[in-house]
Amino acid sequence: MKNYSQSPRYSPIPVRGHSDLYSVKNDRPDQIHSSRTIDQAQHQRKKLYKKSPSGSRSPSPPTDYHKSSCVPSSHNDDEYVYTTRQSLQTTIEPKQSIMSKAQTRENSKVSNTSSSSTFKPSNPGDPNVAYIPDLPLENDQNQELENMIRQCLKVKHKQEVIDIKCNTQLGVGIVRLKNKEEKDHLINVLRRIILDTKVDTIIKFSSDLELVSYVVIESTNSNDLPTPEDVAHRWVHLYKTHHPLACEQLSVQFPNIFRIVTNSLDELIKAMSVKEFAISGQLATVYFRADCCFFEELPRNASLDRLRQAINYQLSQKSISKASLYIQYNKETANAVVLTSNRARMWAAFDSINLDGKVIMKKSRLACRLLLRPVPKILSVSLIQNHKFFDNTVVNAIKKDDRLILELSDKNVYEKCVEQGALRVGEQVMHMEVYTFSSNPEDSEIDAENWYETEMCDHKPNIMPFITNPQHPIFRLKWSAPAFLEHFRRYTNVDRASVGSEYDRYGIDFNTKRHLLRMTVMLNTIGVVWKGSYSLAEREIKLKQNRLKTIVYDHRSKLQRGMTASLSSATKSPYSSTLIEVVNDDCLYVYQQLIAQKRRPVLLNMANADSPGGGYRSGDGAQEETLFRRSDYFRSLDIGLDRGQPTDRFYCNSNCELEPLSERQRMYPMDTFGAIYTSGLTVFRQNEETGYAFMKEPLADLCSIAMAAYRDPKVDNNNCLTSKFSVGTRKKIENIFAIAHHHKHDCLILSAFGCGAFKNPPKHIAAIFKSVAEQYAGFFKSIYFAIIDDHNAGQQLNPQGNYRPFKQLLDGKEFKPIEHKMQDMMIGP
Known part of the structure; x- marks a missing residue:
């Protein structure tokens, strides 16, 4: 019995009347040609006719072979290349496609529609009947084809026939001969004829017929689908036919499509009047005598509509009826199946489609890919792929983390694996399932x-x-x-x-x-x-594997031991002045620019006192949350999310010493005037306006000071902080400056501290910053305020936003160290 399963992977799609082409991008996706294929075709013809074919009814080809219409063949199928330059031009002609030519003929006076009344098939196994399994797609006129074939057989090959009937809707024909000897000569000696050399039209003869149709169930839910046995039984009951030669599920990836093989033309033609039926409560559509192909690894922007448009374009049609063209697209697997019947079968002349300039080749079958997970590191890939369950069918294996992708060469073994769903190798049991993009998210x-x-x-x-x-x-x-x-x-x-x-x-x-x-x-x-x-x-960009260092400061912490100095002795400052700039820019962009200038900046993280990262876990939109989304900052402040990438955490005690932070010591809530200093951070995303796009190169070794402003502090009638909160805010800002100087930073990147969701008045906060900057004049080369007005700007306390008040008060100010010091005057740390 014949094997009706799909052909091996990568076998070429049958192209009726044309050889497989090498796709080359042209002005139109359907304008594809290959001079190499043409040269091969010409070479094969020269090779083919070195010897005269045997048999008196099949003379040697004339010297003007390419002008002749009907040339016999006695060579095997593999020696034939059917495509010529002229036939290719006919196939892909941009002005009038094969589809539009067919429509032109439909409007002609000669009209020969196929039906059971005009087409008289014979029962399978008739000793005096030969079949034409593939009629040329370019001609849809039954009578015209019948006359051409009859004339060619009679004139060129001295082959008499009783009758010829063609059915272009199904693409098959029947030839009735006088006796079995005539049939044997046609099938075994003549085998095929060239009906028209201008377009290289080939007519091939066969002793039997295999008719493949497809039943598509409306639902794609595997739980609602009938079995192949149910479909075959329904087919026999509905169409009153013999049992199909085969009925099978097309693929586990497209479980709602069933492939049915029959061999009776008479039964199939009668069945064609009913194309829809119900089965197991589901609607089903039949595509009689259809061609089937697949597309794999489609681009992520592919869609059902785009695939249909590409096929319509190749056939120069605005829209092909869904009754003739069925497409099912599985985005999870990035695969698609295409069924073409009736006149849409002319699409078989193309071996690819073009999506956004990318040529996607047709496949005769889908790759059988399995996903095994989780795969322990102790298991070798070779041990798994050589497992007896796979029966030596593994042709490729790709290991990704704890997942293994196997490609099998045998569909039956593959489906058995999917059905079983698990595999034991030694003491390890792994899931076994269909590989999809969701199975390997890195590709999606x-x-x-x-x-x-x-x-x-x-x-x-x-x-x-x-x-x-x-x-x-x-x-x-x-x-x-x-x-x-x-x-x-x-x-x-x-x-x-x-x-x-x-x-x-x-x-x-x-x-x-x-x-x-x-x-x-x-x-x-x-x-x-x-x-x-x-x-x-x-390009894969690796992050620098920094071991973060986090230091917690509170009211007991001391940065350095005190010393006694005379009032007259000057406190030496490292810089002659401190320049302030206020910019309407992203703080991390400013940081990056300063690093490029070989500076050593530190960034203020306007932190939440009670929760690490503020509301970053729930998607809040303030500065601290944005920093977390753009970097590995969560590793420092949010204990428990390190996942094997720990940070060194310390507490600065009252003796100016760093002691490891114990499990009993908590980072949160932060001390009122406390701060958290982190070094070694890595930033790898741009800001929200870019869609958090990845940076071309990560920004490594970033340093930050987390300090929390007062939340909802009391303000007076002049929109100024009351005394308690004013003094407290100044102390917080002093601590920022002191910690930055202690860690030898030469510039600060600050912002409108607490002037957003925490509702601190920007004019007063800017004035406090000015006061502290004067105190630390000469201790930093420059101070930057990177302020962007977000959704929290324009409120009652900041009707002009936050950027403008800071810009007016601070931008361009340059503070120089005070030379004449007075008693009780604070300078520097």
């Missing part, structure tokens, strides 16, 4: 379909449920800044009056949606830190 970008408009909407803004599941795909999906920006801008509302009153289609308000999007950034950032690298423009 975060987008609407796999996250933003699907799973993300099922969660609350909180990273912690994901932290407990480090195998979640969100940690390994590739980052797409444009995709993030597209969604973030959609839910960014500048109208404060409507904040919280707008909802998306899932009933999630816009504010929550923004928090979910920022949560997504943080999860991706954590994934990058865990992995130790990220990809940008096909």
Whole structure:
């Protein structure tokens, strides 16, 4: 019995009347040609006719062979190359495609539609009948083809026939002969004829016929699908036919499509009047005598509509009926299946499609890829791939972290593996499943379909449920800044009056949606830190494996031991003056510029006193949260999220000593005037306006001082801090300057301390900074205030924003050390 399973992988797609082509990008995707193929075709013809074919009815080809119409063949199938330059030009002619030519003929006076009344097939096994399994696609006129074939056989090959019937809708023909001897001569001696050398039209004869149709079930849910036995039984019952030669599920990746093989033309033609039926409560559509092909590894921007448009374009059609062209696209696997029947079968003349300039080749079958997980490090790949269960069918193995991707050469073994779902190797048991993009998230970008408009909407803004599941795909999906920006801008509302009153289609308000999007950034950032690298423009960029150093300061901490000095002795300052600049720019960008100038800056993190990173876990949008999303800062402040990448943590005691931070000592809540100094940070993302795009080169060894401003401090009628909070704020700022000087930084990057969500008045805070800057004149070369007005600007306490008050009071100020010192005057630390 014949094997009706799919052909081996990478075998060429049958192209009726044309050989496989090498795809070359041209002005149009369907304009594909190959001079190499043409040369091979001409060479094969020369080779083919060195000897005269045997048999009186098949004379040697004339000297003007290329002008002749019907040339016999006695060589094997593999020696034939069917494509000529002229036939290729006919196939891909831009002005009038094969599809449009067919339509022109349909409008001609000669009309020969195929039906059971005009087509008289014979029963399978008729001793005097031969079949034409593949009629030329370029001609859809039954009678015209019948006359051409009859004339060619009679005139060129002295082959008499009783009758010839063609059915161009199914693409098959029947030849009735006088006796078995005539049939044997046609099939075994003549075998094929060239009907028209101008377009290289080949007619091939066969003793039997194999008709492949496809049944597509509407539902793709495997739990709702019938079995192949159910489909075969329904076919027999509905169409009153013999049992199909074969009925099988096309692929585990497309379980709703069934491949049915029959051999009776009579039964198939009668069945064609019913193309839809119900089975097991599901709707089914039949594509009779259809061609099937696959596309693998489609680009991430592929879609069902784009695939259909590409095929329509190749056939110069605005729209091909879905009854003739069926496409199913599986985005998880990045694969697609295409079924073409009726006149859409002319698409068989093309062996690829073009999507955005990328040529995607057709495949006759899908690769059989398995995913095994988790694979322990102690197990060797060779031990797994040589397991007897795979029956020596493993042709490729790729190890990625704790996952192993196996490609098998045998579909039956592959489906057996998928059905079993698990594999034991020694003492280790692993999951065994179909490999998809979601199985290997590193190959897939975060987008609407796999996250933003699907799973993300099922969660609350909180990273912690994901932290407990480090195998979640969100940690390994590739980052797409444009995709993030597209969604973030959609839910960014500048109208404060409507904040919280707008909802998306899932009933999630816009504010929550923004928090979910920022949560997504943080999860991706954590994934990058865990992995130790990220990809940008096909380049893997590794993070510097710094061991962070974190120092906690509180009211008991002393930076250095005191000393006694005369009042007249001057406190030496390292710089002749301190220049202040106020810039409307990103603080990390300013830091990067200073590093490029060989400076040693330190950055102020306007921290939350009670929670490390403020609301970074839930996607808040202030400065500290943004720093966390753009770097590995969480490793320093959020104890417990190091995951094998610990930071050295110390406490500065009253003896000016650094002692390791014990488990009993807590970093939070921070002391009122305390701070946390961190060195060795790595920044690798740009700001929110870029979609948190990755940096071309990470910024390593960044230093930061975390200090918390007062939250909702009392203010007087002049929008100034009351005395308690004014004095306390000055002490906080002094400590920032003192710690920075102690760690030998030559410049500070500050901001509008507490002037956003914490509601400190910007004019008063700027004045306090000015006072402390005067005190520390000469201790720093420069001080930068990087201030960007965000959603917290324009409130009652900062109607002009925060940047403008600081700019007016501080920008361009240059403070020089005071030379004449007075008693009770504070200078420097």
